[in-house]
Structure formats: structure tokens, C-alpha cells
Amino acid sequence: MSSHTDAAASSTTGFNHRVPSLIYGTAWKKERTTELVVQALRAGFKGIDTAAQPKHYREDLVGDGVRQAVRDGLARREELYIQTKYSPYAGEDAPYNAHATIAEQVQQSVASSLHSFRSLLETDGPDQEPYLDCLVLHSPLPTLSQTMEAWTAMESFVPSKIRTLGISNTDLRTLVTVHEHAKIKPSVVQNRFYPATHYDVMVRAFCNGNNIRYQSFWTLTANPHLLVSSPVRTLASEAQISVQAALYSLVIGLGNVSVLNGTTNEGRMRKDLEEVERVQQFKSSDTGRACWQKCSTDFERTIIMRG
Structure with a gap:
């Protein structure tokens, strides 16, 4: 195993226990995003979910909300679990060049996300650069090759800028394939919890067997x-x-x-x-x-x- 992979693996040791049982979801909050993120952190949430997908998320305002909460003493960065997503085909307002390669899109998307969560620590300096706890592939791409191109680009940020990786809106076959091919294995699966997928019984079984945290959305x-x-x-x-x-x-x-x-x-x-x-x-x-x-x-x- 390479030293890069060793470092990434060690960064995820004990990771799953750090993922809160309840995570505040910031989709569709629009102009209220900052206010609601502050309220969530004041209420006691320690996990925040967002995405670099302006159509459904205002990630910049999520960052503003977290900064305000940290500044007001409601939370410390090291206490929080913050995850974002690279969203393929995010549309015209995507935080990346839609004509760039997939790897370049991932790099530009992550740069945008890191900028949104800048200056969350008490002091600035070379050791106080922004980081995110998890980067989630918002959905698999049409082919395995494309999906793994995105995943490999995501891996390049672990462990310094991104602590762990995940995948969303996935079926069991894709999850197993990504897990088999990845150097840095998925730590998170975020899926709809609903009857159409049989409540992901098999996906959750795979997650349980491979130290992957399953995140349920659409639960209510x-x-x-x-x-x-x-x-x-x-x-x-x-x-x-x-x-x-x-x-x-x-x-x-x-x-x-x-x-x-x-x-x-x-x-x-x-x-x-x-x-x-x-x-x-x-x-x-x-x-x-x-x-x-x-x-x-x-x-x-x-x-x-x-x-």
C-alpha cells in the first residue's frame, strides 16, 4: 500500500463514530440558508450536509452560517462534521467548467467548496487551512470508467483537504464495484430511504460489513x-x-x-x-x-x- 493510501486509511480510523446520528440537511433552503444553519448549530446539531450544486444548495451561505456560529461560540470547527458533494451534470451554474474533464470538474468543485468553508478556525496559518470531513460523489456517472475517474480525482484530496469519501444515490452493484476498485474506500453511502429501493436492505448489509456509514434521506x-x-x-x-x-x-x-x-x-x-x-x-x-x-x-x- 502506498504512503498516500496509508495516510488516508489512518485518517479514517474511528471515523464512523464521528458521524452524528442526526445531520442537518441544507438542500432547498435558498436565501434562508445562513439563518437556518446558525439555528441548527445553536440547537445542537454537529453535522452539516451540503453540496456544490447551486440549483439545490447555497453552499456559500452554509459556510457563512458555520462561520457565524463558530464566531459566536456556538460550535468549534473540530466538533463539527461537514460534508459536501461533487455533483456531476450540475447545470449551467455549476462551480466548474462543464466542458472540462471529469477530473478537472472535481478539482474545481472541491476548490469552490473549500473556499465556502474558509476561515472556520480561530487562527489563520499554514496549519489552519480549510478542510471538509467528507466529499460525496452525488451520483454515479453513466459508466464505471467515468465514475472511477471522478473517484480517483476525489481521492487526490485525502487526507489533507478531505478526510473521507462517500457516494450518494447508488445501487448495490455500483457500490460494490466502486468499493472493489477504489484505493480509498467509501466511508459513507447517502441514499433515499424508501420502498422503491426496498429500504436498501442489501446496500445496508454491505455497508455494515465494510465499515460504511449509511445516511438516510427522505426519511419522513x-x-x-x-x-x-x-x-x-x-x-x-x-x-x-x-x-x-x-x-x-x-x-x-x-x-x-x-x-x-x-x-x-x-x-x-x-x-x-x-x-x-x-x-x-x-x-x-x-x-x-x-x-x-x-x-x-x-x-x-x-x-x-x-x-
Whole structure:
């Protein structure tokens, strides 16, 4: 193994435990992005998800929000998990030259992202350059060759500018292939959690077997039927939490899973964080242990049947 790969591998040691269970999602926040990022960090979020894709994200305003929160003492950079994405075919407003090679597009996209998150540390200097905790390939490209060209370009930033890599909107076959060919293996998979993909049962199994953190999005929007399912309602009632927090907790309870949360209500931000933490205490208590075991077992059975 090369020294570059050794360094990259060592940088990911113990990585997954640093990915928060709830990550604040910044898509579609538009001009409210800065305000909402500050609210999320004030509420207690430690993870921020964004992308260098101006059509759906204002990554520059995410950076402004994080800078404001750090300046105001709401968070320190080293406490935060910040991930961005390189988005193939991002459109006319992409932060890269659409006519450039894929590798050049990745380089330009990452440069844009690093600029968005500049000056987050207390002092400037050669050792205080901006970095991101994860760079996610927003979607596979049409061919394996193109996908691996993008991945290889992403690898060139690890571990100094980018700590770890991930892939989003992927199926199992693509994930396995990227994992087999990559020098720096995926640390994150971010997918829709919904019936059309059978709730990614096989993808999540692969992730569990290969130290990859699965990140669920569309968790509430795509699953109104789960919000009214028996295990979710039972957990909400017994733990005295909302059905939304009960669903988040059961998805997290599937193992090695984080959930993206994009609420625009600061009270809801706090409540979701507090109630998910409350479930951790509930399921470890004498009164809650049996309830949690039954609800989690029933939940897994429910998503298998629904999927």
C-alpha cells in the first residue's frame, strides 16, 4: 500500500463514530440558508450536509452560517462534521467548467467548496487551512470508467483537504464495484430511504460489513405509512416522544445509520435532537429495553414487508 493510501486509511480510523446520528440537511433552503444553519448549530446539531450544486444548495451561505456560529461560540470547527458533494451534470451554474474533464470538474468543485468553508478556525496559518470531513460523489456517472475517474480525482484530496469519501444515490452493484476498485474506500453511502429501493436492505448489509456509514434521506417525506405503523406509534407512546423522532430512532437503530433532518423550525430541531437522545436512554433502561427490542424487531419486519 502506498504512503498516500496509508495516510488516508489512518485518517479514517474511528471515523464512523464521528458521524452524528442526526445531520442537518441544507438542500432547498435558498436565501434562508445562513439563518437556518446558525439555528441548527445553536440547537445542537454537529453535522452539516451540503453540496456544490447551486440549483439545490447555497453552499456559500452554509459556510457563512458555520462561520457565524463558530464566531459566536456556538460550535468549534473540530466538533463539527461537514460534508459536501461533487455533483456531476450540475447545470449551467455549476462551480466548474462543464466542458472540462471529469477530473478537472472535481478539482474545481472541491476548490469552490473549500473556499465556502474558509476561515472556520480561530487562527489563520499554514496549519489552519480549510478542510471538509467528507466529499460525496452525488451520483454515479453513466459508466464505471467515468465514475472511477471522478473517484480517483476525489481521492487526490485525502487526507489533507478531505478526510473521507462517500457516494450518494447508488445501487448495490455500483457500490460494490466502486468499493472493489477504489484505493480509498467509501466511508459513507447517502441514499433515499424508501420502498422503491426496498429500504436498501442489501446496500445496508454491505455497508455494515465494510465499515460504511449509511445516511438516510427522505426519511419522513417518503414514508408517511411508517409514521402511522405500529412499532413507530408504540415507541412514540412508550418513550413519550413524537412519531417523527420515533421513526428517526428506529431507522438509526437499524445499525450504523445516520439520518438527514432538514426541518426549518428551530423548536423542532431541538426537539428532534432531544427526543432521539431520550430514546438512547429509554432503550437502555429496565422499563424500556423490552419495548425497544420489540419495536425495533417489528420495524425491521415492517420495512421488509413494505419494501
